[in-house]
Amino acid sequence: MKESTEYQALSVETLPSRLGRIDEITAHTGTDSSQWEVTEVGDGNLNLVFIVRGPAGSIIIKQALPYVRLVGDSWPLPLYRAFYEYHALTRQQQRAPGSVPEVLYFDEQQALIAMEFLEPHVILRRKLIRGEKVDGLSGFLGTFCAQTAFRGSELSMKSSNKKADVALFAGNVKIPAITEALVFTDPYFAAPMNNHTAGLDPVVTKLRDDVALKVKAQQMLQRFASNTETMVHGDLHSGSIMSTDVQSRVIDPEFVQYGPMGFDIGMLCANFLMAYFSQPAHRKDDLNDYQEWILGVIEQTCHTFESEFRQLWQTERTGMLYPATLFEDQGHDSSHACDAVLSGLWKDAWAICGIEMHRRCLSLAHNADFEDIEDTVARAPLEARNLMLGAELIHNSDTIQDSKHLCELARQFNNKDFL
Amino acid sequence: MKESTEYQALSVETLPSRLGRIDEITAHTGTDSSQWEVTEVGDGNLNLVFIVRGPAGSIIIKQALPYVRLVGDSWPLPLYRAFYEYHALTRQQQRAPGSVPEVLYFDEQQALIAMEFLEPHVILRRKLIRGEKVDGLSGFLGTFCAQTAFRGSELSMKSSNKKADVALFAGNVKIPAITEALVFTDPYFAAPMNNHTAGLDPVVTKLRDDVALKVKAQQMLQRFASNTETMVHGDLHSGSIMSTDVQSRVIDPEFVQYGPMGFDIGMLCANFLMAYFSQPAHRKDDLNDYQEWILGVIEQTCHTFESEFRQLWQTERTGMLYPATLFEDQGHDSSHACDAVLSGLWKDAWAICGIEMHRRCLSLAHNADFEDIEDTVARAPLEARNLMLGAELIHNSDTIQDSKHLCELARQFNNKDFL
Numbered sequence: 038m039k040e041s042t043e044y045q046a047l048s049v050e051t052l053p054s055r056l057g058r059i060d061e062i063t064a065h066t067g068t069d070s071s072q073w074e075v076t077e078v079g080d081g082n083l084n085l086v087f088i089v090r091g092p093a094g095s096i097i098i099k100q101a102l103p104y105v106r107l108v109g110d111s112w113p114l115p116l117y118r119a120f121y122e123y124h125a126l127t128r129q130q131q132r133a134p135g136s137v138p139e140v141l142y143f144d145e146q147q148a149l150i151a152m153e154f155l156e157p158h159v160i161l162r163r164k165l166i167r168g169e170k171v172d173g174l175s176g177f178l179g180t181f182c183a184q185t186a187f188r189g190s191e192l193s194m195k196s197s198n199k200k201a202d203v204a205l206f207a208g209n210v211k212i213p214a215i216t217e218a219l220v221f222t223d224p225y226f227a228a229p230m231n232n233h234t235a236g237l238d239p240v241v242t243k244l245r246d247d248v249a250l251k252v253k254a255q256q257m258l259q260r261f262a263s264n265t266e267t268m269v270h271g272d273l274h275s276g277s278i279m280s281t282d283v284q285s286r287v288i289d290p291e292f293v294q295y296g297p298m299g300f301d302i303g304m305l306c307a308n309f310l311m312a313y314f315s316q317p318a319h320r321k322d323d324l325n326d327y328q329e330w331i332l333g334v335i336e337q338t339c340h341t342f343e344s345e346f347r348q349l350w351q352t353e354r355t356g357m358l359y360p361a362t363l364f365e366d367q368g369h370d371s372s373h374a375c376d377a378v379l380s381g382l383w384k385d386a387w388a389i390c391g392i393e394m395h396r397r398c399l400s401l402a403h404n405a406d407f408e409d410i411e412d413t414v415a416r417a418p419l420e421a422r423n424l425m426l427g428a429e430l431i432h433n434s435d436t437i438q439d440s441k442h443l444c445e446l447a448r449q450f451n452n453k454d455f456l
Numbered sequence: 457m458k459e460s461t462e463y464q465a466l467s468v469e470t471l472p473s474r475l476g477r478i479d480e481i482t483a484h485t486g487t488d489s490s491q492w493e494v495t496e497v498g499d500g501n502l503n504l505v506f507i508v509r510g511p512a513g514s515i516i517i518k519q520a521l522p523y524v525r526l527v528g529d530s531w532p533l534p535l536y537r538a539f540y541e542y543h544a545l546t547r548q549q550q551r552a553p554g555s556v557p558e559v560l561y562f563d564e565q566q567a568l569i570a571m572e573f574l575e576p577h578v579i580l581r582r583k584l585i586r587g588e589k590v591d592g593l594s595g596f597l598g599t600f601c602a603q604t605a606f607r608g609s610e611l612s613m614k615s616s617n618k619k620a621d622v623a624l625f626a627g628n629v630k631i632p633a634i635t636e637a638l639v640f641t642d643p644y645f646a647a648p649m650n651n652h653t654a655g656l657d658p659v660v661t662k663l664r665d666d667v668a669l670k671v672k673a674q675q676m677l678q679r680f681a682s683n684t685e686t687m688v689h690g691d692l693h694s695g696s697i698m699s700t701d702v703q704s705r706v707i708d709p710e711f712v713q714y715g716p717m718g719f720d721i722g723m724l725c726a727n728f729l730m731a732y733f734s735q736p737a738h739r740k741d742d743l744n745d746y747q748e749w750i751l752g753v754i755e756q757t758c759h760t761f762e763s764e765f766r767q768l769w770q771t772e773r774t775g776m777l778y779p780a781t782l783f784e785d786q787g788h789d790s791s792h793a794c795d796a797v798l799s800g801l802w803k804d805a806w807a808i809c810g811i812e813m814h815r816r817c818l819s820l821a822h823n824a825d826f827e828d829i830e831d832t833v834a835r836a837p838l839e840a841r842n843l844m845l846g847a848e849l850i851h852n853s854d855t856i857q858d859s860k861h862l863c864e865l866a867r868q869f870n871n872k873d874f875l
Contacts, residue, residue, distance in 0.1 A: 207623035
């Protein structure tokens with residue numbers, strides 16, 4: 038029951054008449070669309086997001102816009118990202134059940150997805166800025182990252198299915214291209230759309246003069262663009278997670294692609310580290326307690342990831358990689374192989390983590406953890422700590438032992454002045 | 457002017473009537489197909505290959521068979537490999553002009569490619585077994601490998617074109633699957649279709665008990681299957697090269713896929729090393745001279761590869777990776793970045809080299825260099841040297857300095873007894 042008309046952006050006014058006769062939608066809202074209450078809540082950079090509240094319940098309607106909302110129609114962006122988001126959500130639902138909003142309806146031509154309304158969830162980044170804790174967060178995120186990484190790879194998938202998926206998602210060109218430029222390249226020179234906090238110049242100059250750092254960042258870009266190990270969310274920061282005090286969900290996978298298995302967990306750690314470094318500007322009394330809670334989330338998320346990955350290795354290794362025929366069936370323990378895979382995965386993760394820490398302070402799309410600090414004199418030294426730890430991680434991604442080591446480095450850098 | 461009928465295998469008898477009215481073919485053979493002399497010369501494992509000699513000239517007709525010729529119709533194999541071979545040949549022609557036979561005509565439904573007849577070229581492997589030298593071989597091969605590696609990657613290509621190509625070639629599932637199993641996995645356990653020379657058991661047992669070796673081979677499989685750095689030939693051994701005494705061409709790219717940049721050159725070196733180790737059974741008087749000539753080809757092929765790659769880095773780095781905006785435009789030399797890319801590429805190449813040396817003696821498709829040695833008592837110790845150097849390369853791919861170092865190791869292993 039797809040709309041057959043050409044793409045047209047929805048509005049609060051037109052939504053009820055345009056979607057009011059779609060069974061998959063009215064089953065969740067009630068059939069009398071004149072009773073719907075529609076609000077537009079999209080605060081992201083790319084899409085329209087409507088909450089539709091009806092007599093029978095509420096749903097989310099997410100519709101892609103043909104340009105980057107943050108910049109305007111001078112930066113066109115293909116509507117096909119809704120198609121990839123739909124396919125990402127259904128795969129994530131399958132690979133990590135319950136971790137993403139349920140998809141109720143998809144209209145490819147209107148670039149529109151109707152999905153479960155998460156309530157009373159709020160964007161995790163807002164909770165982190167407000168100093169609110171979320172029970173079970175690290176278990177949820179570690180499990181999500183491990184299950185999607187493992188089950189989307191040829192450790193688990195049949196090669197023919199995985200290759201068909203790689204071909205499918207290879208069509209998602211322009212959205213990952215944003216990551217390629219904004220994350221991996223723009224931070225390291227004065228790209229036209231960049232901005233950074235006044236006062237950071239000495240640190241920024243230092244980073245942009247560090248040729249070895251740029252080489253490493255580009256090596257990671259090469260891996261990001263050419264390594265189809267698994268289906269990654271592609272934009273897994275704290276703005277892509279919605280939480281209550283006890284439950285969390287992952288949203289917004291339109292940056293989906295097949296990429297390195299360490300990508301999502303690395304980007305995620307970076308966003309927790311930025312939350313960590315920004316805290317001194319957001320609170321006083323419970324500062325140390327809350328900062329340590331964030332580091333605990335990082336450490337436990339990585340710990341859960343590793344346990345879950347090892348568990349899946351033992352129980353679901355049905356793909357062509359590291360087959361049991363070659364190890365267990367020969368009386369050979371495959372745990373060394375799992376160690377080697379995880380070791381490579383974490384090296385990628387730490388380098389990605391450092392790069393994400395850079396781009397969020399130096400490139401186009403900054404994040405609220407720092408951006409909400411209106412006093413730039415207070416903001417700059419906190420961002421400097423973040424930037425310098427980022428460089429440390431990129432340079433030394435091969436020698437970071439584990440997430441405990443990472444958190445220890447964060448504590449050290451949290452006590453340093455770089456300006 | 458495509459045939460519109462269903463796929464039907466050609467025969468010497470039916471070929472003239474079936475292809476005699478195709479302009480792109482008759483332009484090269486003459487239009488009177490009753491005068492054509494047709495011979496079937498396919499000695500490979502997968503296809504029919506006809507030489508068509510007409511009054512105006514000669515051409516090759518290559519047609520895929522729906523099964524593996526070596527095994528028979530018990531092993532079906534999709535005809536679509538002709539489609540991928542066609543697309544590979546046209547890209548190789550573009551990226552390394554003059555390196556492959558010219559494509560004259562392609563019929564997708566008949567899985568048929570008409571191409572330039574190379575004469576008096578013979579399969580290079582035959583020349584290596586006969587002890588014949590080929591002038592310019594290393595320059596040709598090093599240039600071919602470097603140009604196709606560089607120009608098929610995002611060092612050179614626009615990302616959108618490269619991603620479209622990755623999606624296209626991701627459809628070539630079942631042919632690379634042969635490589636995945638036969639090259640990377642089967643050698644390391646007693647797979648059903650394996651065979652190896654009597655007398656090799658002690659060495660074979662040693663390799664199959666080496667868990668670290670198996671882990672490394674599977675890590676390379678993971679890279680092979682998930683790393684879309686560039687379009688690789690995928691089967692670049694001395695049976696996929698045709699040479700006169702002074703000229704060479706690369707043929708048979710149906711194993712094409714996007715894969716690691718070091719794959720082709722690594723597999724190529726392995727095949728020269730196998731030619732090297734097999735020589736004591738093929739000649740006496742000029743043994744040392746010819747063996748050293750082969751090592752010279754390896755060393756010079758790798759040397760040419762590196763020079764050509766560095767040259768392309770300076771002159772054709774138009775892709776998104778390691779952009780000039782980030783290096784040269786900032787007054788920063790990018791040669792360290794090129795060093796890093798080449799360093800990673802060679803590590804892959806040496807590991808692939810070692811794995812290819814194993815699979816050709818342990819898995820299904822052996823090569824004539826060893827297989828033509830009828831006296832298995834003479835063959836086994838030569839294969840043992842090859843197998844043991846293969847293991848050395850897989851274990852130590854990170855520490856092999858360059859092709860000179862590789863050749864030095866080959867000389868050492870050529871003087872050892874492992875049985």
